[in-house]
Structure formats: C-alpha cells, structure tokens
Amino acid sequence: MNHLGTNFYEAASVILFGIGFMNLLLQNNLIKKFIGLNIMDTAVYLFLAAKGYISGRVAPILTDGIIDASHYINPVPAGLVLTGIVVAVSITAFSLALVQRLYKHYGTLNMDEIMRLSREEEGE
Amino acid sequence: MSTGIQVTLLLFLIACAIGVSFTRNLFIAVIIFMGYSSIMAVIWLFLESPDLAITQAAVGAGVDSVLFFLTLKKVHALKGTREG
C-alpha cells in the first residue's frame, strides 16, 4: 500500500502534530508552549476531518431533499471534532489563567526560571 | 486546480506552525497563530465541514486570540500598554 501521495492531508496533519509536540517539549516560554499544544490538538482534528471526507460528496446537511448515504460525506468525524474543539478551547483558557497567576508571583514566563525560583523559595 | 489550492493551504499551515516556533516576539507569535486558525477554517470548508469551519472561525480566530492577547497584556508583553 502506498498512499502517502494521496493522503497529503494526513501527512500535513502529522507534521503539524510533530511541530506542536516539539513546541510543547522545547519551548521555555509558557505562552508558546500552549500555542504548541493548540497546534497539536488542531492537527489531530485536521486528521480526523480528513478521514471523514469522501471525494465528490457534499456536506452532511440535507440538500435538495436527497436522503441517500452515497450523497453526503461521513458526519461522524465532524461531530467528534466539534466536541474536541470545545475541549481544546477550555483547556487553553484554563492554561492561560494559570500562566497569569504564575506571572503574578514569579514575574516571568520562562518555565525553567519559574522552576528555579520555586526551588529557591522552597529553601535549603 | 482545487488540489493545488489545498496543498498550498496545507503548506501555509505548516509554515505558520514553524513560524510560531521561531519567532521571539510573543505578539507576532499570537498573530501567526490567529492566521493559522483562519486557514484551518478555510481548509475545513474544503473538506465539506461547514459546522467545523464556523466553529473554528469563531473560536480559533476569535475567542482564543482574545484570550491570548489579554494574557499578553496582563504579563506586560504588549508594546504600548505597559512596558514589560
């Protein structure tokens, strides 16, 4: 099986996932870390949505009164992605609130710096 | 033709993602991320998922960016508000 050429959506989405993953691991800056996380999530959603697409068919909304499964694309991935987007935005908001609270106390967005300061505070 | 446009959009998406990783300025990073979300919305239109496109446009490019900008303002990373 050799579908890399036709599966260009999936290929792009796994590359995006990798970049997001790298951002999450590498970036010291918390805001960029969380942007990376968002990229990672949207990459998975792109992957799912691409899996639901069927060439030559239309969006899963009743058009011209045609009730026939071979006329519409697969609605399942769209539903899953819709749920996923909500989860992603909630987590983004939560993590940004956390960032603000951390900044208020430590005065920096650098995770290493924050870790160091908190260790110093802990004493010894 | 349509495939060409889609591939270009995907390449643009990847370029945006790499751009976010390499910009030093947080403000620019968030702007790029906003662009990334908008392109994603367009791509979902190509994939025949208008539900997702409308949601992504409202959330990714709208609410998410507002939240990011407010955070940047709070952490004094925006020029013109309070120097950080």
Added chain:
Amino acid sequence: MNEKKTFWKHLQAWVDGEEVILDADKYIVSRPKREKSDWRSHFTMEYVKEHRKLYMFLSIAISVLFIGIMLGVVNGLPEFGNPHNPANNEVMERYLESGIEETGATNFVAGMILDYRAFDTFAEANVLFLAVMCAVILLKKDSKNYCAQEEQEKYEDNIFDEREKKPILQMGGKVLAPLVILYGIYVILNGHLSPGGGFSGGSIIGAGLILYASAYGQKKMRTFFTFRTFTAISVGCLLTYCACKTYSFFTGANHVGFAIPKGTPGDILSGGFILPLNICVGLIVACTMYGFFALFTKGDI
C-alpha cells in the same frame, strides 16, 4: 550501592539526632553540604544551560522520529476520499439515511452529536463549565491572590477607560454588538437546519458581549450581567440539559415510551430535544466566553 550509603547517613541522622532535632533547621544549615549526591545542585542555571542543548537535541530527535513513524503510518492508512474506506460503514449510513426520521434534524452533524452520541456532548458542556470554574478559582480576588501592583494597574486602567473618549469604538459597538448577537441567535436557533449550532452560535454571542464590554467598560456590563446571573444561567442551562438527557437516556435504555414529537423536518420547531439543547449549550458557551474575558481583564465577572 550509592543509594545504600546515603541511606546509612540518613539513618545516622535519626539514631544520633537527639540534639539535632531540637533545632533541626540550624543543624541542617551547619551540616556540611553533600556535594555529589545533592541533586538540587544540578538545577543551577549553568547546568540547565549546558544541558539545554542536549535536551533540545533529544527533543528534536524525538519529534523527527515521531514524524517519520507517523508518515509511515499515513502511508499505510486507507486512501483519502475513498468511499470504500472502513470508516464509511453502516454507522454512517444509518446516520445519513434514517437520521432525519429518527432525530428530526436536517443537519446530520447536529443530529449525531445531540441525539445519537449525546453523552459525549454532555461531557463537553461539563468541560466548559469546569474550565470557567477553574478560571474563577485561579483569577478571582481573594486573600491568597492579591497583588498591590496589579490593583494599582487596574485602578489606572479604570481611570484611563473613563477619561478617554472612544467614539469610533463606542459607535461601532453600538451598531455591531446587537447585529453580532442577533447573528449568534440565528445560528443557534438554526443549529438543526443549517451549519452551526449551540457551540458556534454561543461563541458568536460571546464575541458580541466582549465587543460591547470593551466599548462601554465593564461597569455598564455589570448592570445586567453579574456573577450571580452568570452562575444562574450556566447552572440552569446545564441542569435543563441534564434533565432532557436523563429523560431521553432513561426512556431509551429501558424501552419505555418517549413522548417528544419530532416535528416536520426543516421547520424551526422540530428535531425533538435538539433545539432546546442547542439553546442551552449556546447560552452556556456565551456566558463562558464572556466569563473568561471578564476574569482575564478584571479578575472578576
């Protein structure tokens, strides 16, 4: 065996530590520092910087490896856009062919997430609620979350807000906010007929509220939107959601009668529970989005 040594030292501290314990803190300060085994010394900035490169190299290697593996996987996956893929099976057929009859919604996605797989959507609404409650825990002012500088900044911002005239923004807000909110309401009410639905419509309404709040300041918002209204709307909508879904799950699972009319597909008043559920989700989302905005700017709703 290195660990064993440290353990014996450890034990010694217990055994002959009578006077030590009297003022343990002093003893710890006076005790000669262990050079080698103290892992805390590894976390100086120099050490991190030195090993930062190694760490970076490793992470990039992992990510590249990951991308490589995943490209291999993609190579072996079903073809993009092919109608004979495993995902396009009887599940999808039933959603598309009997969906209108069984749910009454002409937007199959809405029918799917709010009727066939409503449990996920219920959890999703809860995720939003929890996230906004987390933001309240984090950002609402209390005795542990107080910072004089920030109060000062807020005070200055308030003065700035009041003194400065923002005619363009205010005019824009006056004209646009009602339109945006109206559009959001349209998207919610047509969720089962056209693209959109509770979530997208709710975030559009939220955006309208944010626009209004940033044009006229939050004092004006307070006149009709306080923390009490916020809690009341969210809890009321979530409970309505819960009640609807409990009824439909209970009747469904136990095969007892379900007496909600489906209506004529295509009408606004159709689709059984889908319209009320969409309204509930929309209200929750609108409140949540505005709540995030308010908490992020002023630390209070």
Added chain:
Amino acid sequence: MEHINWIHNIPFFSIFLAMICGIITALAKDGKVAFKIHTVMVFVVCIMSGLLLFRVVKNQETFYYMMGHFPAPWGNELRAGPLEALMAVTFSLVMLLTVSGGLDFIMKDVVAEKQPLYFIMLNALFGAMLALIYTNDIFTAYVFIEINTIASCALIMAKGTPESMVGTTHYLVISLLGSGLFLLGVSILYSITGHLLFPQMQEAIVGIFKTGEYATPLMVVTGFMFIGIAIKSALFPFHSMLPGAYNAAIPTSSGILSGLVLKSYIILGIKLIYCVFSELVMHTLKITEVLFVFGLAGMVMGSVYAMRERKMKRMLAYSSVAQIGYIYMGIGMGTRVGMTAACFHILAHAITKTLLFLCCGSFVEDNGGKDKIYHMRGAALRNPLAGVGYTVGALSMVGIPLLAGFISKVYFATASVYSSGKMAAVLIVLGVSMVLNALYFLPSVIAIWSPVKGVEKKPFAKVSPMFAVSIVGFIILNFALGVYYRPITRIIQMSIGLLAQ
C-alpha cells in the same frame, strides 16, 4: 413500566448523580453545604454500586446499557460487570473516607469563598472516574479523560500557593501530552476500524490483524494509546509530574489523585486490553512485554528516588511511582493471574496511599507546616491516631502479613510462576523492591514514634472526630483486605474471565 431493570440503571444513575451534584454545588453558599451535598452523593453512589456488585456477582453477568434510543454501533453505551462494580464500590468508599477525613485540610487551606468550587471539582472528578470505569466507547473515554485532567489540576491548585501553581503547570503539560497521544490513537483507530464502541472495534481489529492489512498503523496506534495511558498514570519514565504536584497540593487532593485518579486510567487501560485490542493482539505485538519492563524499572527506580527524598509528601509521591510499577508489572505478565494480582494491588494501593497522605498531612499540620522527615520526630506521640494510621499504611506498603499490601505481593509472586520466562525477573525485582520499600518506610515510622529528649512534652494534637473515623475506617479496610482477601480475588478472577470473553 414494570419491566424496568433498576439495577441495570445504576451505572447511568451514578455518573449523572455525580455530574448533577457537581453542577448544583455551584449554587452552594459555603463549603459546609457543598461538603454535605458531596457526602450524600458519594454515599448514595456507594450503596448503589454495592447493590450492583452484589447482583452482577450473583448472576455472573456483564451487561451493556444503551445511552439513548439507539443500539450499539450507533449510540453510546456503558458496560458494567463485576470488575467495574467492584472498582466503583472501592472508589466511592475511598472517596467518602478521604474527603470526610480530610475536610479539615480543605477548610484550612482553601480560601473560604472558593471551597464550593473545590467541591464542584471533586464531584466532577468523581463522575468522570465513574464514567471512565463504566464507559464502553472510546471517544467518551477521551472526553472524560479531559474532565479528569482539568478537575485534578484544579484540585492541585486549589491551595492557591505559588508552589501549587508550579506543580499544576507541570502536571497539566505532561497530562496534556498524554491525552494528545491518546486522541491521536483514537483517530487512527477510527480511521482503520470505522467504529468507536469497544465490541465493534475489537471485532474489526481482530479482522484486520488476521488479514494483515494496516499492520503498521495498528502496531503504532496500540503503542501510542498505551504510551498515552502510561503518561497519564505516571508509569516510571513519565513520573516527573507527581512529586511537585503532590507535595504542593493539600493532603486530601494528593490522596485522591494518587489513590484514585491514576488508577482510573489504569482501569481504562485494562478494559482496552481486553475489550478493544484483545489478548491475542496484545501478546503478538509485545505491548505487554514493554509494559512489563517499564513496570519493573518503575518499581526499583521509584523506591530509589523515594529514599533520597527528605520531604515526607515527596517521598510518598515517589512511593506511588513504585506502586504503579507493581501494577504495570502485573499487567505486563500477560496472564490472567497477573492481571488479578494487578487489580488487587489497585485496591490495596488505593486504600493505603490515601491513608498515608492523610496521616502525613496531619503530622505536617501539627508541626506548623514543616514537612521534612526529620521534623516529624515524635509526631506520632503527639498525634497517636495518625501515627497508628501511618504505621499501618507503611507496613502494608512494605508487605507485612495480615495487611493488604502483603496479599498483593503474594499474588504477584504466585502469578510469576505462571508466566514463563518472567519468573526470575519478577521474583528478584519484587524482593529488591520490598527491601527498598522497607528501607525508606521504616525509618520514617521509627522517627515518628521516637520521643525527642529534652523538650517539654507538647500537648496532644486535636483530632476532629471525622478524621478519627476515617483513619479507623481505612485501618479496618486495610486489615479486612489483608485477611478476607479470598472473596475479592474470586470476584476479580471472575470479572477478568467475563471481560476477556
């Protein structure tokens, strides 16, 4: 109406009851009211799950519960059998005892106006854990994993100190990595099987496996899902989030997170092994072997880290890493006997670790916030009840007969006999790990009981009656599980047989 089988509605009722209580708690005016709502809810769920357990064990049945009007491949489903019911009973019992025992910590450490919010998170967490136990749908599992993540982060940060914020950030980032991988796994699985419900997925996967089509994706996806679950449940190389978070959180939260939340992911993993990937695929792809190796590494390394630690709560956190290693070792043996031992250890660790965290929190409070082990000298003499609790917990973790921890170690040793080629490794590592456990738990036990000379005797610390009841309850549970273990293991064996059908 007369044909409704009320017992079968229990899983659905418990999940929704927990969620509804979580929502209603937002209206509670202070922490006390919220606590009452929470306690009543958990108590009711406990009774209901007990009934369910009784019924399913008596009938030896598992059943599927339709969430809505549509049968299996179209609608959502819950699945309940003896394993699920047993876990639900244990979780609700532990939750009840932990929260009522740790109420003082909540009241003291959480700001008054935010206490109801803390209870919202507790209720939602409880509901999400129940849903993870009962679910039969992989995407539902993902959404509830996210609820679990958010709620557990909220429990950590509720203390409001800067350290707790740092701990939360670390915990959040690593958990999100885990759930990202899990979601990727879900999407690839969906694309190759076309289903989201466990039984249909299993059918499709076995089919794919036999024809050899999509072999690479299947292998990679299995790996990703288990890496995701391992990250979430803090298996050894991914444990770095635990110590900071548990040290900074209030003891009640630490107990719940370590005793229950980590376990809920493991139970999901066990259900995935039997109900989605099937034993055949797991063995052929050698996933169990990998889990086995990491489990062994975790058992030793967790104890080694714990020994170097000077703070009591961090020591307990590292000890959790070691115990998670035990559980994964049991899963990795790849036999049903090993799985029985692992499930039993889940129960044993849940009741023991929460007890340890509560007692440790009580000592720290008596000492005025000093949390190093050398500050604990004589702590048990001032607070004998917590001292007895800590001692029982520590001895159980070390593996002294009559206590729960001993039985699980015996079962692990027995199980090793049945898995060929792994016996030597299991026995050696088990022995080493027990010695290491003793080496770090016993000094702390000796320390808390040895008097400090030359200091005038401090008065006895005041212990609230609820704390006393909960500690005594935990101790009784520990002995009960250590002595009357037979019925429990029989239930577990039966349930694993039913799961694997």
